[in-house]
Amino acid sequence: MAEPRIIIVGAGPSGVRAAEAVVKAGLRPIVIDEARRAGGQIYRRQPDNFTRPYKKLYGTEAARAKALHESFDALQGQIDYLPETLVWNVADQHVWTASGNAQQTLPYDALILCTGATDRLMPVKGWNLAGTYSLGGAQVALKSQAVSIGREVVFMGSGPLLYLVASQYVQAGAKVAAVLDTSASGARVRALPDLLALPSVLWNGVQLTRALAKAGVPVHHQITPVEVVGAADSGVTAVRYRTASGAEKMIACDAVAVGYQPPPRNPARRPCSLRIRLRPSHASLATAARRGRPRQCEGRLPRRGRRENPRRSLGRGERKTRRARRAFRSRPGCKRR
């Protein structure tokens, strides 16, 4: 029988470890990566000619980042790596890919999706102004390009990532005008056992808030975002918000980084490790979760959609994806309902 064709989508922690497992089983997978280099988002690599050491870039995650990058580099020659390639459709046991102007469909016997997560976003008036970025985007700017998204940055939203990126900015020498937390207390930052993406030591609330306090960054809790203020042609000039007591305040800034804590997961679902089980006879996903000793997942789990939290408004990117998907499904000649 011919060797099963394995396609892995994503080259973050999950994708790299999946590729390792497949190679170890004696097969040669195709690894499709949207980015230019493997590593995903948390362990995103800086350009080749950058000099910041791993410790400075990844902090407590430095060893893990190095191990991941080295693991991937060691796979060269044993996998078919397709960087800068987007998988935009999966159907009929094929993936549809786009890379620059080139389109390709690739058949598979087993498909492993390691597409990671993205920011949880909610629209606010003015979020379309130049100078508004997601928390993840603000972090990419720093980690991957050594830039701050602005001269005076306001961080707004909730969750440990809010404090993590704000303190990373402060430590890198950027000016953070304020951290605006929609949740009730910073102590919540510590008590999030279901946030699998960030190892606990990374989002130690005490450490992060201390770094911000030391830099004199004002932190406000239980705020309600009202508006990102600015001019259509030149971008953000301030953020307007309501305090816990209902008073309206404004903070001058030229950049806003927004992002919210992912919805709480089912507490019965413990952190798990993924074992790749190959089923060449099956057309779809070939991953199985092994529930054993609770352990950190190395990558992020896929983002949940509206089904888990119907009250969540769709983010900008999500709306576009859904529109595109709907348009694709109802295109002329499409046999599917």
Place this chain on the structure above:
Amino acid sequence: MKGRFVRLGETDRPRIVLHVDGHPVTALEGDTLMVALLSTGGTLRQSEFGDGRRAGFCLMGACQDCWVWTEGGDRLRACSTLAAAGQRVLTSQPEATWPNLA
């Protein structure tokens, strides 16, 4: 505003020159097109929705907010395209010109 993004380090890299809307722009080798444009300017592009200028959002190729165009008519994602010497970039969508068949 001059530049939107603020460089915090890694400035000891070779300089490259590209053109944006016809004007020369100096960037550093290793910059993405987004950083090349936003370290010297305040916005990336004209929004197609009539609400002014945009400057990107997610920096990871998902949000569709950072598209720029080459003078040759190609579309590029500024956040995931490396800046290169000699690029000729436009921040407004080039108008389609239809031949006059009269």
